[in-house]
Amino acid sequence: MGGGGQQTESSEPAKCDGVGPGGGRGGSAVYTWEEVQKHCHRGDQWLVIDRKVYNITQWAKRHPGGIRVISHFAGEDATDAFSAFHPDPNFVRKFLKPLLIGELAPTEPSHDHGKNAALVQDFQALRDRALALGLLWVWGTSWSLTLLCSLMLATSQSQAGWLQHDYGHLSVCKKSSWNHILQKFVIGHLKGASANWWNHRHFQHHAKPNVFSKDPDVNSLHVFVLGDKQPVEYGIKKLKYMPYQHQHQYFFLIGPPLLIPVYFHIQILRTMFLRQDWVDLAWSMSFYLRFFCCYYPFFGFFGSVALISFVRFLESHWFVWVTQMNHLPMEIDHERHQDWLTMQLSATCNIEQSTFNDWFSGHLNFQIEHHLFPTMPRHNYHLVAPLVRALCEKHGVPYQVKTLQKGMTDVVRSLKKSGDLWLDAYLHK
Numbered sequence: 001m002g003g004g005g006q007q008t009e010s011s012e013p014a015k016c017d018g019v020g021p022g023g024g025r026g027g028s029a030v031y032t033w034e035e036v037q038k039h040c041h042r043g044d045q046w047l048v049i050d051r052k053v054y055n056i057t058q059w060a061k062r063h064p065g066g067i068r069v070i071s072h073f074a075g076e077d078a079t080d081a082f083s084a085f086h087p088d089p090n091f092v093r094k095f096l097k098p099l100l101i102g103e104l105a106p107t108e109p110s111h112d113h114g115k116n117a118a119l120v121q122d123f124q125a126l127r128d129r130a131l132a133l134g135l136l137w138v139w140g141t142s143w144s145l146t147l148l149c150s151l152m153l154a155t156s157q158s159q160a161g162w163l164q165h166d167y168g169h170l171s172v173c174k175k176s177s178w179n180h181i182l183q184k185f186v187i188g189h190l191k192g193a194s195a196n197w198w199n200h201r202h203f204q205h206h207a208k209p210n211v212f213s214k215d216p217d218v219n220s221l222h223v224f225v226l227g228d229k230q231p232v233e234y235g236i237k238k239l240k241y242m243p244y245q246h247q248h249q250y251f252f253l254i255g256p257p258l259l260i261p262v263y264f265h266i267q268i269l270r271t272m273f274l275r276q277d278w279v280d281l282a283w284s285m286s287f288y289l290r291f292f293c294c295y296y297p298f299f300g301f302f303g304s305v306a307l308i309s310f311v312r313f314l315e316s317h318w319f320v321w322v323t324q325m326n327h328l329p330m331e332i333d334h335e336r337h338q339d340w341l342t343m344q345l346s347a348t349c350n351i352e353q354s355t356f357n358d359w360f361s362g363h364l365n366f367q368i369e370h371h372l373f374p375t376m377p378r379h380n381y382h383l384v385a386p387l388v389r390a391l392c393e394k395h396g397v398p399y400q401v402k403t404l405q406k407g408m409t410d411v412v413r414s415l416k417k418s419g420d421l422w423l424d425a426y427l428h429k
Contacts, residue, residue: 261312
């Protein structure tokens with residue numbers, strides 16, 4: 001008896017009700033328990049599920065639960081174990097169908113080795129009752145629970161984003177090497193992105209915040225005009241890549257929804273391949289391998305793709321509002337060669353402290369302190385903030401603190417103001 005259900009003289013099906021040797025695949029052959037129990041050795045394994053006989057010899061190596069657990073039931077009835085381990089039996093039966101070689105003869109009992117039939121049947125009845133009461137797979141994959149799952153995943157992804165940000169700034173561990181390793185694990189394995197891509201982009205932002213051609217975060221690829229000077233420059237030159245007078249409206253369509261799911265994903269993959277950053281690519285791929293292993297059994301391939309896309313969509317909104325409310329409404333200009341404190345304060349504002357704001361923003365509501373001291377642990381921002389404020393008051397440097405609501409609404413107001421400046425310059429200058 002070899003793999004794949006091929007029959008030899010040693011695996012001749014028992015004659016029953018006129019069905020003899022050569023019954024073939026697809027369940028037309030019938031077997032006795034004596035015959036099934038012969039196939040319980042490595043390299044020759046059958047098992048029974050719901051009276052159906054399956055040849056798992058070759059497939060056991062690919063069993064998602066491992067070769068050993070399924071091999072333990074070779075030559076036996078595995079019905080109860082099958083039901084116990086698989087929340088969606090109908091899905092799993094798709095993989096069993098090609099392995100089907102026949103069924104038990106009608107004269108054979110449903111259970112092997114003289115098991116207590118009454119006990120087995122009573123347990124199956126108990127299981128059916130528990131299933132009917134919704135006590136087993138109560139969560140399932142309904143729309144409401146999928147939405148809940150998406151919200152939880154988006155929350156974990158956002159918080160992991162703040163954590164990798166801390167590691168990237170070397171503000172968690174004393175040894176830089178540990179920060180680098182843990183950042184790669186968090187942003188790569190837990191988020192599916194690239195540490196080198198993030199650091200290369202983010203450190204430029206810290207070095208020259210809101211400076212055109214030096215801060216990647218204000219390189220809007222002609223999709224938006226930002227600040228007070230760029231819109232006028234575009235208007236005078238009659239540049240109209242987009243209807244900028246409406247940018248505060250289309251921002252809601254192509255800003256928060258698309259930054260992470262589309263723009264960042266393309267940029268991350270492009271950067272890793274162009275720089276041949278195979279280490280970060282391996283970390284990133286480990287995230288997607290783990291994700292699909294977890295969710296493919298519930299949603300299938302396309303459903304899993306839809307799920308991660310929706311999670312990225314939610315995470316992107318979170319990320320955009322938190323990061324832009326500290327910078328977008330502030331001064332955005334060309335290089336002015338300012339001192340460190342003045343440059344950072346002109347491009348940065350804070351959001352009021354609260355337990356929620358600290359958690360929601362990963363303590364980036366203290367954006368001023370973070371920009372002045374990027375390697376400072378986040379839990380120390382509130383301690384240094386009064387000292388920074390006092391220094392700013394001494395030298396007449398504006399130190400802005402806003403409510404969370406005002407920070408978000410100012411993003412839209414600044415986009416509208418820039419759009420209006422562009423339109424005026426485009427039409428009249």
